[in-house]
Amino acid sequence: MKILHYPHPALRVKARPVTILDADIQKAAYEMLETMYRYEGLGLAAPQVGLDFQLLVMNFAGDPARKEMEHIAINPVIVETKGGTVSDREGCLSFPGLYQNVRRFKTVRVQAYNLKGEKYEMECHDLPARVWQHEIDHLAGTLFIDRMGSLGLQRSQKDLEKFIAEFEKAKKKGDLPAGLEAKL
Numbered sequence: 430m431k432i433l434h435y436p437h438p439a440l441r442v443k444a445r446p447v448t449i450l451d452a453d454i455q456k457a458a459y460e461m462l463e464t465m466y467r468y469e470g471l472g473l474a475a476p477q478v479g480l481d482f483q484l485l486v487m488n489f490a491g492d493p494a495r496k497e498m499e500h501i502a503i504n505p506v507i508v509e510t511k512g513g514t515v516s517d518r519e520g521c522l523s524f525p526g527l528y529q530n531v532r533r534f535k536t537v538r539v540q541a542y543n544l545k546g547e548k549y550e551m552e553c554h555d556l557p558a559r560v561w562q563h564e565i566d567h568l569a570g571t572l573f574i575d576r577m578g579s580l581g582l583q584r585s586q587k588d589l590e591k592f593i594a595e596f597e598k599a600k601k602k603g604d605l606p607a608g609l610e611a612k613l
């Protein structure tokens with residue numbers, strides 16, 4: 430699996446809910462976990478690998494050995510937020526090397542389905558809550574640059590211009606990940 434970088438249009442697609450939990454979804458989830466660990470991320474959303482359904486994988490410790498920190502979420506929703514907001518440094522595998530402060534809710538209660546189709550609910554604080562919010566945003570086509578505020582965005586300008594230049598270069602060479610060219 431290849432991670433799509435900004436400004437790939439697949440990152441702006443609204444992912445559709447999963448209605449049938451088949452082998453394809455399971456395979457996608459395991460491949461996404463592998464990809465996330467390979468790039469040392471804490472979370473990865475299906476649109477980041479060009480899949481347009483509501484699937485996330487996360488590991489709040491970023492450590493494949495710590496399975497208790499690993500979560501797979503199908504059709505996730507935030508059902509409650511608590512404790513106000515807090516600003517902290519955040520990155521994204523679709524923006525390699527870019528880190529900025531982003532304001533997020535300190536505590537979230539989320540609901541999702543696991544790979545067995547069982548519904549689960551969990552309450553998270555701080556970093557895990559941040560990861561959930563960041564990844565669920567991806568499913569709506571929302572990126573962390575949309576949450577930075579004008580100062581953070583200004584500070585990111587050089588990086589964003591670099592990403593756009595790289596994208597245009599790859600597009601010209603016909604080097605964009607296969608199967609997604611039709612969406613450009």
Ligand SMILES: [Zn+2]
Nearest residue numbers: 520521522523
């Ligand atoms: Zn991201």
